[in-house]
Amino acid sequence: METPMTEVISAVIDGAIISAGEAPVSIINPANDSLIVDLPEAGADTVDRAVQAARRSFDEGVWRTMPVDKRQAVLRRCADAIESNADELAGIESANTGIPFSQLRNRSVLRAADNFRFFADYIGQSVGELYEQNPDYLTMVRREPVGVAALISPWNSPIALGSMKIASSIAFGNSCVLKPSEQAPLGISKLATLMTGAGVPDGVVNLINGRGATTGDQLVRHPDIDVVTFTGGTHTGRLIMKAAGENLKPATVELGGKSANIIFDDADFDQAVDGALLGIFTNNGQQCLAGSRILVQRGIAARFIEAFIARAKAIRVGDPLDAATELGPLVSQRHLQHVMSFVPDANLAGHRILTGGHRAPGFDKGCYFEPTVVQVDSNDSRICQEEIFGPFAALMIFDTDEEAYALANASRFGLVSYVWSQNIGRIMEAQERIAAGIVWCNTPMMRELRAPFGGYKESGVGSDGGKACEAFYTRQKTVTIPRRPIILRKLGV
Template sequence: MSFLIPADTTSFIDGGFVATRAATTLPVINPADEQVVSLLHEADAAEVDRAVAAARRAFLEGPWPRMAPAARKEVFARIIDLVGRNLDELAWLETANTGQTLHYARQYQLPRILGSFRFYAEWLGQSTELATQDGEATLRYVLREPLGVVALISPSNAPTALASTKIAAALAFGNTCVVKTSEQTPLALARLMGLLTEAGVPPGVVNLVNGRGHVTGDALVRHPDVRGISFTGGTATARRIAAIAGEGLKRVDLELGGKSANIILPSADLERAVDASLLGIYTNNGQQCFAGSRIVLHRDIADAFIDRFVARAEQIRVGHPLEPSSDNGPLAFRASYERVQSYVDIARAEGCKLLAGGTRAPGFDRGYYFRPTAVLAPSNAARVCQEEIFGPFASLLVVDSLDEAVAVANDSRYGLVSYLWTGELAEAMSATRRIQAGNVLVNTPMLSLDPRLPFGGYKESGVGREGAQPSRHFYTEEKTVTVALTPPALPRLGA
């Protein structure tokens, strides 16, 4: 199975792809073989301005912000149908671009597009607003209006799935948007733009610009007509976005990185904890913000866990992402591969014990293939326990109590997710209250996100939350209307 990759990847503005006129082109590389598969034409400030102008025109003059919820639901239903019929193509493009296995893209990542649009299609018909009456004196109620033009920025590890979640929420509440993802992974998202238009999303409502963060991204977040920025990605980039947004008093929603602690206690089901811990750090090559990259082991079960975990990690099949037998493909791009490799050297220098991996996967002369890696760290102060590596790299620590495990979990500048494995209710209730993270999972890995509930992080893992209610507040303006039912008595100044 294969599909056509366009030779040129350009911006999508006002309902169509723009002509290739960019001064700067960037290679789009297949990480499986390092071949250039497309040329990305970088959007400069002028092209970003065209995209924002199209979105603003669609917001001020077009039908979408004024469309009845039932009509939006019909468009969403057509999006769901079209994406479902083209899911194989989207997954193939995502695999050719990110290196994640085709099975993972098709079965886990890309179905999130369908889930997001299904959820917000239902939400459109169920949300209500506040109203209150003060006796017979006044009636007060809330009008909710779309925010306006929003910038939606997704990362390279799940470019299309995460962008689609933002698009579905923004459109559900009547906004128009300009979307950007990593310059290294634009292919499937560009194809999604065409499907949205085919489904009936009016021109200008969803636009796509491509390019590097300091060029295209900077122009987008600085644009005065952009009223909100939803960003998923790295903390350093988020700081720059937040600073720029502050100057323009723009809203920001920032879902950032993590160094999630995965705590395993003696009362846990050890086999399930091993299974889930392998999934938590090695799924998608560890390129996940919620990866359980710090495995915190109670001393009583540490040796037994390590033996089983390492044996299983060594058996993970790293291969071509189109091969059905591959558990993991290559990392998404060269810089990611080199970063993971550098932390093997850092770990050795810090006195960590290499337990598994640490080298290029055998059998490949080209491509960014890296073996699942695990180290035993001497303390949580080690860089491999404090810094987000964003790859198939697990750092294991040994502690002597639940209190120490919680302290280790909280000893981080991040706080996105934490995992806890225990057979004791008292341990679970105690730890979940004390762990400083936006999401605490007990006896389960992160298998899916429930959009009915908020998702986001403490500390440097984010500002704001995603999910139905947080999105409702982020993507809309609230207007309180007061109507006098009985004319109030008024002092007559100057009478």
């Protein structure tokens, strides 16, 4: 399969593609280090144009006042457009990120279509509130769109996570300005161009490309932005929360993770091995919800480690456009160096490299790194405490359930956790004891869009999901009406 060509998109404003801009951002194919395209950065004037287009479309009200059934139809056409262009979108994103084409085509792109269909369904069932307890008054609570949303999406799953932000923000009648990560903007930029053809009115969805410290900062600080949402690293999340807070803009941030994957001795062994492999090695290990700390109970540890390492060594590393590839290159040379910086720690006392720890052999170019597993004796290790964000797992052995919970919670992060056991009592105890926003029991990653998705501690503030997004992207308005004519006190008579 050939790497697809892509348009030069600095911005999409009012449905029109803008190709001119300022200092270019070079987009590199991590499979072979070749230049895909130089994207001119959207400067301050372009950011302002995008925000003003969104503000104008919101104030004019073509989208926010559109009847719900018609808005639903547009959202469903967006889903159809994604599916109709699934091969192209997956190909662009694979060339940009290094994620295997098959994973993108069969999971991420379909998930993007599902995001639009879910929120189309959700707004058809959304209801207000009515309070009738006071005999003289009726009080109703309505929800109205907040206005213009700034959406900042990540590089590790641009189409799946970027589409979640777009679909959830516009479903409730808002307009938006999306800034993809400068490392992987191509797939989501293509998606933005498809939405006009699906019937989204001009100005409702706008996009700007550029660096976070310039274009992103200008977007967050723009006075006509009403709310901000960000998915990415914890350091950047702090800066965005601070900038938004200075201007009293509500913000949600979904940040890093160092998730514990607890394998109890009564787990379904084969399922636990499969799940642990998927938890750390899918998406090239570059996911905030990766099960990167694998905690195995001593009674099954030797057997589990043997099976897990044998399978990890057999993972097919290769060209992401090859259908047989299971693990592609990391997103950039810079990120490859970050992941490799943890290898020296793996050679310290109390650490044992069980497999990997090197650039993948057989590749003259690209950002390929072997599936890597390090057994550690202490959860205090840097390998256990910092987010590596690659195919790099830390494995620890525990004895008691109490020890497992203590290890799982001994982290500054609290995004997700995994628990494997066939004892329902143990499962129920574990989900209560683990300090994480999501606990997956006897399953790898499963996203229920009706439920909130968000983390504890340094993993973020706020959540995605049906009700959570409705609460964030709408404002409550209380309206009180007398049931009958009322007699008022007469002042000054």
